[in-house]
Amino acid sequence: MTLSDDAHDLIRRDIVNGTLAPEEPLRMDALKTRYGMGFSPLREALNRLQAEHMVIAVPQRGFAVAPVSPALMWDVIRTRIHIETRALEISIMQGDDDWEAAVVSSLHGMLLQARRLAEQECPTEDDFRCMEDRHRRFHRALIDACGSNWLLDFAAKLYFNSERYRFAALAGSIRGTVGRNVQDEHRRLADAATARDTARATELLTHHYLETGRYLESVLAVPQSENTVSD
Amino acid sequence: MTLSDDAHDLIRRDIVNGTLAPEEPLRMDALKTRYGMGFSPLREALNRLQAEHMVIAVPQRGFAVAPVSPALMWDVIRTRIHIETRALEISIMQGDDDWEAAVVSSLHGMLLQARRLAEQECPTEDDFRCMEDRHRRFHRALIDACGSNWLLDFAAKLYFNSERYRFAALAGSIRGTVGRNVQDEHRRLADAATARDTARATELLTHHYLETGRYLESVLAVPQSENTVSD
DNA sequence: GGCAATCAAATTTTCGAAAATATATTCCCA
DNA sequence: TGGGAATATATTTTCGAAAATTTGATTGCC
Structure with a gap:
């Protein structure tokens, strides 16, 4: 390196x-x-x-650091949905046992860290970094069997860009899910994928991203207050 | 610059x-x-x-220069179809008069240069460069009204990568249209787009890329010298 | 006072040398 | 002769200074 x-x-x-x-x-x-x-x-x-x-x-x-705006955020989210639902379809179609194992494994690791983070009263910088990393790995595991370097690369680039908005919303308050259980969405998504239910999995993925977008939009519209955060 | x-x-x-x-x-x-x-x-x-x-x-x-292979080519083509058909749908839905004008104009410029190139017995490097440029501009014009920086950027990157295969097939012989009229495909594509016939336009675009892929695959299968074999 | 033109400071961009790392060759010894 | 350390060479990577450019301030002129 x-x-x-x-x-x-x-x-x-x-x-x-x-x-x-x-x-x-x-x-x-x-x-x-x-x-x-x-x-x-x-x-x-x-x-x-x-x-x-x-x-x-x-x-x-x-x-200069690239700008952010609601319009830019929705472009990222829509494009991400378009790329990842396609990659997920192919993954579900082509994924073997190793793919399923990686999905289950990365989900488990993420849930463990999410619980640890929720129980900790004063999480360190590294705790967050670990959570962020496992979250990224889970979403990557879902589409990892799509067999397209281009789709995987585009998804990775979109991921980092969309994370900017999550972190922006995080400024101030740390954790919290408003009206929805994000980790449960992740779990159901992994279930649908490993059950090879393509329609349901892509629907859950789309819903997952759109909900996050709506939530972030509402939070970012009223900045600097006591906010809660989801993904 | x-x-x-x-x-x-x-x-x-x-x-x-x-x-x-x-x-x-x-x-x-x-x-x-x-x-x-x-x-x-x-x-x-x-x-x-x-x-x-x-x-x-x-x-x-x-x-090192990135490798090429039939498998890599098909990945580029499939991903390009996925990205550009989407961008084309949105463009057709949202494009205004200026968009239509740009499509017609860029098509015309490309056809002019294509004819000039066909009539010339010994075209210069610049003639080819101009043709290549107008070809790129035409495909860009079609999707230019999609309103998504991400889709346009991905399409541009995929374009340059797919051009590598066109040029590889071109090595030796100049004109690469066997059994089909590529410029006519372009014309019909522009017609369908400006007629706001989304289904037909995306179908023509997909067909255009798949046919090119099949043709390039057949040409590249029997090249003059050593082949790069990877995945 | 307004407005260019000019100069000074700040900043980016580019260069070539130096440091770090990989690759090839030599040499030694069993 | 063959294996393997030791050395030499080739190449990438990094640094800090120099060149080019922009930005801001000042001056002189109408």
Whole structure:
């Protein structure tokens, strides 16, 4: 792993969790100090992040964190639904025992960490990072048997972009599901997938994302208050 | 426009038209000489191209042109159909007069250049470049009113990747229309789109890409020299 | 006072050398 | 002769300085 890879992961994380605010200019000197490396790996990382819609670049004027807005959020969500429902269909059709095992396993790991997080009174940064990671792995496991590098890559890029909105809504209050049990949605989704019920699985996935979108929209419309968060 | 942008476009072009062969290692010194610039803009370009599946990077071992294979080609084509039929549906639904005008206009420009190219006995490099450009613009115009940056960006990335196979088949012989009239397919596609016949337009688009795939597969099956065999 | 033009400071972009890492070759010894 | 450390070479990766460009401030002019 090179320094560029580190820079890529670190900057992306800081953009996703809002440490680097939307539209904030990214000055090379500041980045150099913050991440403790030279120009080259930083610029290489920013060039990759540009292709992933995490930053924008204006020639001779440097980079800035990509903006966020309800319209942009819905575009991400709709596109994600279009990509992932397709990938899920194929996965359900083609997935073997290993795929099923990975779905069950990643679901279990995520639920364990979700419970741990809920019981903990003062979770550490690492606890959240672990939860985030297992959540990502679960959604990836569902579609992992689709056999298309392109669909998987697009899904990954959309995932990180949509996470920006979850984290934005998280600012202030930590946990909480309003009117719905997100982990239960995950469980039912995994059940439908392993039961090879394509129609139900894609419907649950679509509903899962749309509900999250509606919720985030409502939370982001009234910022800075005591908010609760779902996914 | 920065040197990095130039490098990005130049290297991509050389990969698409096969000047840089699939899986060929990209040594920094050679690139420096070939493109007449320093390490920085070259590496920045390569990092972007990596995110676009045009090159692959192995840490500490540099970059190489991304491989090609029938399996990879079909993945690109299937994904492209999935993305573009969706974008086309929305475009047809939402496109205004300007969209229709752009479709008609870009079709016309492409047909003009296609005829010019067919009549010319010894077309220049620029003639081909112009044709390639107008072809790309036509396909972009069709979906341009979909209103989704993500769909348009994915379509663009898939376009350049699929062009690699067209150029590979083109190596040696110039004109690649056997048993079908490609420009007529384009015309009928534009007609269906501007007539707002969604079902027919998406059907024609799908057929257009599948036929191209079948044709390329047959041509690439018996090439002159060594074949890259991967998954 | 308004408005260019000019200069100074800040910032991005690019370069070539240096450091780190991989690959090839040589040499030694059983 | 063959295996394997040791060395040499080739290549990637990273750094900090230099060049190019933008931004902000100041001055001079009408």
